[in-house]
Amino acid sequence: MDTIAQRHIKQLESLVVQRQDWLFRFAFMRIGRREDAEDLIQDVFVAAFRMIREGRPIQDLDRYILRSIGNACADYHRQRRNTMVSIDEIEDIPACEADRPIYEEYRRIRLLLDGLPPEQSEIVRLKCYDGLTFRLISELLEIPEATAKSRYRYAIKHIQERLKG
Numbered sequence: 712m713d714t715i716a717q718r719h720i721k722q723l724e725s726l727v728v729q730r731q732d733w734l735f736r737f738a739f740m741r742i743g744r745r746e747d748a749e750d751l752i753q754d755v756f757v758a759a760f761r762m763i764r765e766g767r768p769i770q771d772l773d774r775y776i777l778r779s780i781g782n783a784c785a786d787y788h789r790q791r792r793n794t795m796v797s798i799d800e801i802e803d804i805p806a807c808e809a810d811r812p813i814y815e816e817y818r819r820i821r822l823l824l825d826g827l828p829p830e831q832s833e834i835v836r837l838k839c840y841d842g843l844t845f846r847l848i849s850e851l852l853e854i855p856e857a858t859a860k861s862r863y864r865y866a867i868k869h870i871q872e873r874l875k876g
Contacts, residue, residue: 723760741787831866
């Protein structure tokens with residue numbers, strides 16, 4: 712393995728150590744199941760490792776991993792459209808006591824974003840929950856930055872109207 716690949720593998724290892732928990736929460740808040748989120752994160756990391764090992768360097772590893780996880784979450788929903796767990800059933804998912812706070816947070820966020828178009832709710836998650844900038848959001852979703860901002864503005868307006876009513 713050449714030194715460039717070794718450097719990229721070290722960078723991937725560093726990313727795993729530093730951001731694995733954040734990336735797990737990123738995936739979990741989109742799919743709502745611990746085991747599936749963990750599997751998804753692992754699959755993305757393994758795929759990145761294989762690409763690097765095969766000599767296909769990844770230019771911006773952070774963004775590549777984040778985009779890959781976002782795409783994997785979208786694939787997850789497409790593949791499991793008929794087996795989605797409803798928000799009313801989320802409390803019935805067996806979880807250890809340590810998992811309860813994240814399930815409750817997921818439930819609150821889902822209730823708050825329920826009724827928004829998916830493209831708006833995803834931008835609210837990325838901006839408010841994940842703390843990403845509109846620039847990064849636009850790059851991840853491959854939309855103009857102005858579109859990301861307007862979708863966010865419409866979503867917040869819709870949420871405010873629902874909270875008033």
